[in-house]
Amino acid sequence: MNSEGVALVTGAAGGIGAAVARRLAEDGFAVACLDLDGDGAAKRAADLDGARGFTCDVADEDSVAGAVAAVRESLGEVTVLVNAAGYFARHDVPELSVREWQHFMNVNAMGPFLMARAVLPAMVAAGAGSIVNVVSTAGVRGGRQRAAYCASKGALLQLTRSLSVDHGPQGVRVNAVCPGLIDTPMADWIRHDATAMAEFDASLPAGRIGTPQEVADVVSFLVGPSAGYMHGATVMVDGGISA
């Protein structure tokens, strides 16, 4: 039980993060569930064997340092990091403030950098570790009313690739999953609109929105030994929308 190591999952109160936390707990990891919503993270952790919840703002350097220290103290060194915390809101650039732009960048790109920086020294010292960044199709293509979100996810994809180049030789694999539209609160802008959903369903090979479990299953594969030759990969989990 919990013999695989310690998996730290950010955004664990949210749809994809919670599914990843559950899947990695089933895989045998002791899971640290982190989220800005500390109560939500604690609730998710309470349902999982050997998991613990922690409050963490991934966009705040001190909060990340404090949360990672608390994880280390209660569960041990982090062997797997999954950056699933994220921020999305539709916007038009002419009306977007610098503050809002920075919020996209801080949560979606700087957060994963801060988390990786906090856990990499121990992974490098151990000569083993795995990081998966939850990017988005928005990291590889443009989209309507999401320029800042796309820019932040593009930055995260490039961070993923460069971290894999730097730290792969030290035993740390770093990969990206790019979900398409997934059935979580982040998709509220469309998922309750029957007409828009029907149009969306007709536009992609899978013919439907994805589930958080379908993303979690790919994350589980990427952190596991079956993906041992995968470094810096971009894995689309998008129902074929980008095909």
Ligand SMILES: NC(=O)c1ccc[n+]([C@@H]2O[C@H](COP(=O)([O-])OP(=O)(O)OC[C@H]3O[C@@H](n4cnc5c(N)ncnc54)[C@H](O)[C@@H]3O)[C@@H](O)[C@H]2O)c1
């Ligand atoms: N749902 C989709 O359609 C979709 C598509 C592509 C990519 N993604 C990405 O998947 C990831 C998970 O999204 P989701 O669909 O589960 O959304 P969600 O809204 O259900 O969950 C996001 C979680 O991130 C947390 N969070 C936000 N800001 C944070 C911060 N500063 N510090 C710590 N936690 C913070 C929220 O509290 C929330 O629990 C995100 O990175 C998102 O960009 C989602």
